[in-house]
Amino acid sequence: MPTASATHLVLIPSYDPGPKVYETVAEALRYWAPVWVVVDGSTDGTAEGLVEMARHHADLLVIVEPYNRGKGAAVLAGLTRARAEGYTHALCMDSDGQHPASLIPAFMQASGAQPKAMILGVPVFAADAPRARVYGRRLSNLFTDIETLGHHIGDSLFGFRVYPIAPLFRIMSARRSMRRFDFDPEAAVRLFWEGVTVCNIDAPVRYLRKTEGGISHFHYVRDNLLLTGMHIRLIFGLLYRLPRLLRPGARPRSCRR
Template sequence: MNSFCIVIPNYNHITVIDDVLSQLSHLNVPIIMVDDASNAEAKNVFSHLNTKYAQLSVVTHDDNQGKGGAVQTGLKHAHKQGFSHAIQVDADGQHDLADIKKLMALSNAQPEALISCCPIYDDSVPKHRYLARYLTHVWIWIETLSFTIVDSMCGFRVYPLEQSTKLIEEVSLGKRMDFDPEILVRLYWRNVPFVFLPSHVIYPENGLSHFQPLHDNVRISWLHTRLFFGMLIRSPVLIWHKLKRHYGR
């Protein structure tokens, strides 16, 4: 049986974090929240929540590293604490937390796999965000020579920590919005299996987003450039593994 914890990256998200933690507390699973150098108001909220929820521990960055940097810190901390798997949950209330038990069941059934939700959107999703995500998915399919990764941007997933932290230690991964797709591609290159679970996602009104259109789009474009050439180098191995999976059924 897997030993789970929950990792929440948090930079100034205070509006719904109490509600998120309240829903998670019923699972009786340890929660690691990474404070990514939030402001004083947020730190006061986190201190109160740390007292309110016995399962919660807060790890603090002195300098802001971005969402990806916070997740990497959380995963490494979880691995050092002896957990086998970490469930990434965003702090902004977008995810349907009722699906966590389904994610855990899938992970217990396939402990070596990365288990990720793929979003089912309602009308609250901004159209430009939806189209941008699809463009990213196309690049991911090219970079893996496969349609295995159904969604690469959803931050609601279960990481097998042995494989994930080994990758983090060996490769310098993106630390901002480029992290979510990059770690999936690189784990796929290492032959980690994937399972996807459809899950409802909402974009709350007045939700706080740290996406920086110019800087993050430049980072993601540079990421896909690097991954594309990485795919070219690995293409014989990727094709070989794909053939093995196909004919090994």
């Protein structure tokens, strides 16, 4: 039986994920209730399939957005409704089957023990993971280390995380950024700046081949330019906050499990 909660929910943003999304959602429902899926303007027929799936699962809610606006925008749509319904925390995971649904209870338990913390997954790559992905994310992690004045965020791009809803909603509502592929790293850095404790937990990640149903919407030029602009913006934001962050005890604690 899945663990039911009135405070913590699983939130899955989804855009043209292909049939793999049904397996992902079913796996999440095995371990937790409720599970919410925000369909970000999908055109591959999965919106209709997920709505039908929800008719047979009382613990599944599907929110269908009419246009594709990006991962961060989909997360914000989910957070807005979750906040209105009294939820305090959201575990975000991708819809493509890369993230380990079996670890949902452990991450939620860690969040329950530290409700003011963000619980960040740190990917443990299999031997067959694409080298370009493994090494390419190290550059983003290097910038994140600079932006947090130390190795506080285990991985800046891994989207398997539990967020406290109130501070994340406040941060996202105050700016137009964090709506697309820039969501994961910017959310972690800005929450850190706001004094949110960081707890890093190892989690295995799967990179699925096309023959296994794997689909990637990463656009090499567009999204790398987006990330570059984001890090430039965060570096300037760090300079503004540097005097405060350098005060003794000003930076939040971080831990690694």
